[in-house]
Amino acid sequence: MRTEKEILEQRARVHYQMQDLLKRAKEEGRAMTADEDAQWNKADEDFKAYTAELERVRILADRSAELNRVDETPAPVLPGASKQQDPKDAYRAFFTRLITEAPMTHGEAKRRIAADDVTRAVTSTQSDGAYVIPEEFMRELEVTQKAFGGMLQAGRIIRSPRGGTMNWPGIDDTAETGAWQAEPRAAGLTSRKFTFTRKQFSAHLWSDIANLTWEFIQDEDVNFVAQYLATFFGESSGRALNNAFTDGNGSGKPKGILDATYGAGTGKTTASNTALDKKEFIDLVHSVDPAYRGGPNVAFMFNDNTLALIRKLDFGTTDDEPIWQPSFAPGQPDRILGYPYVINQAFPSLGASKKIAAFGDWSKYVIRYVKDFELIRLQERYADYLEDGFLGWLRVDGQLIQSAAIKLMVAKS
Numbered sequence: 001m002r003t004e005k006e007i008l009e010q011r012a013r014v015h016y017q018m019q020d021l022l023k024r025a026k027e028e029g030r031a032m033t034a035d036e037d038a039q040w041n042k043a044d045e046d047f048k049a050y051t052a053e054l055e056r057v058r059i060l061a062d063r064s065a066e067l068n069r070v071d072e073t074p075a076p077v078l079p080g081a082s083k084q085q086d087p088k089d090a091y092r093a094f095f096t097r098l099i100t101e102a103p104m105t106h107g108e109a110k111r112r113i114a115a116d117d118v119t120r121a122v123t124s125t126q127s128d129g130a131y132v133i134p135e136e137f138m139r140e141l142e143v144t145q146k147a148f149g150g151m152l153q154a155g156r157i158i159r160s161p162r163g164g165t166m167n168w169p170g171i172d173d174t175a176e177t178g179a180w181q182a183e184p185r186a187a188g189l190t191s192r193k194f195t196f197t198r199k200q201f202s203a204h205l206w207s208d209i210a211n212l213t214w215e216f217i218q219d220e221d222v223n224f225v226a227q228y229l230a231t232f233f234g235e236s237s238g239r240a241l242n243n244a245f246t247d248g249n250g251s252g253k254p255k256g257i258l259d260a261t262y263g264a265g266t267g268k269t270t271a272s273n274t275a276l277d278k279k280e281f282i283d284l285v286h287s288v289d290p291a292y293r294g295g296p297n298v299a300f301m302f303n304d305n306t307l308a309l310i311r312k313l314d315f316g317t318t319d320d321e322p323i324w325q326p327s328f329a330p331g332q333p334d335r336i337l338g339y340p341y342v343i344n345q346a347f348p349s350l351g352a353s354k355k356i357a358a359f360g361d362w363s364k365y366v367i368r369y370v371k372d373f374e375l376i377r378l379q380e381r382y383a384d385y386l387e388d389g390f391l392g393w394l395r396v397d398g399q400l401i402q403s404a405a406i407k408l409m410v411a412k413s
Helices: 004-027 034-067 087-100 135-147 150-154 214-218 224-247 278-286 304-312
Strands: 112-114 130-132 156-160 166-171 196-201 204-213 265-269 298-302 339-343 355-361 365-370 374-378 387-400 406-410
Touching (some): 004 034, 034 135, 135 224, 150 224, 150 298, 150 339, 196 387, 204 214, 204 224, 214 387, 224 387, 278 355, 278 406, 298 304, 304 339
Parallel strands (some): 112 130, 156 365, 298 339
Antiparallel strands (some): 112 374, 166 196, 355 406, 365 387, 374 387
C-alpha cells in the first residue's frame, strides 16, 4: 500500500497535467482537441482514483489510531474471573462467547449486550441484564459510521444517560455590545431583554438486524464475528443517520440541516441551475456572520458531484489563488477558499431549486445519542434457517441550534 505522501504526489502531478491541458487551449483561443480531451478525461479519472485511495488510507490510519488507542477505563469485573487475569481480556473473552457460542444457557440467552458506561460494574445479579460492549467494538463501529456519514464527521456529538426530552437553551446576541460606564459608575447596567430560545431533543429509535449462519458463527476465528458486526452496523447506521441529519423533518427522525422548517436558511442563490461561479461561493462564506466563520468546525458541505463542478472552476484560469486548493502535505485536507470541506452524498446535485451546498460552523448542529449502540442476539427467531439474528439499535436526535451559524447555497429555480 502506498503512503499518504506518495498518493498526494501522484495526485498533484495529475492535477497540474489537467491544468496545463486547459491552459494551453485557452491561451491559444481554441477548444481542446480530441486527443487533449481524451488526455484530460483520463487524468480526471486518475485524480478521482487517487482521491479515493487517499480517503481509504486516511480512514485506515484513523481507524488504526482509534483501535490502538490506550484505553484507561477500567473494565467490568466478571463474576468468577481469575484475579491473575486482566479484567479487559476477561471481558473481551466473555463478549466473544456471548456472540459466538451456541447453545448458550437460558440465562445468558436473555442477557442484553449494551454499550453503556464502561466503568459500571457488571455482576450476575444486575437487574436489567445489560452488558458492556468492548471499547474496540465501539471504536470500529463509530469510525465506520463517520466514513459513511458526512453529518457525523461535521456535527457536534453529545451523549446523555437517559432518553427523556432534553432542553437546549440558546440566544442570538451577536448585535449586543454591553455599555461603557462613566465615573462614578452607575449602580448597574441598563436592563436588556434577551430573547431566549429553547431547542428540544427527543430520542428517535433506529434499528437493524444482521443475520449470520450457524456455520459462520461456529467457524469464528480471530474475533471476526465482532469485526463483521461492527462494520455492518457502522455502515448501516452511518448511512441512515446521515440521511436523517441531512433532510429529516423531525417526524419520527431528527431535524435535518436541509429541512425547510428546521434547517439552515439560504445564504446564496445561484445565477444558474446548470453551472456554478466562484463568486457565489465567496458570497456564501460572507453570508455567515463572522462570529461563525472561525474555528476548527467551520467547513463547506456538499456531495461529490458538486465537488467535481467546483474543481472544474479552477482549470484554465489565471487566478493567483484558485477557489479549490488540493492538499500537498500528509494530514492536511483539501480546501475551498481556505476552508476544509465534508462530502455528504445525501446532499442534492445541482438542479433547479436544489439545496446543493452549506457553509458554516458545524458545532452548531448538535447530534444527541442516548447512551450508545446496543446489541441483542436472537437465537430462536431464525433457528429454522440455521441462523442467529443480531439486533442493533440506537436512540438519537439532531438539529441546528443556531440558525445564523450555517447557511445554504440554493440553485436558481
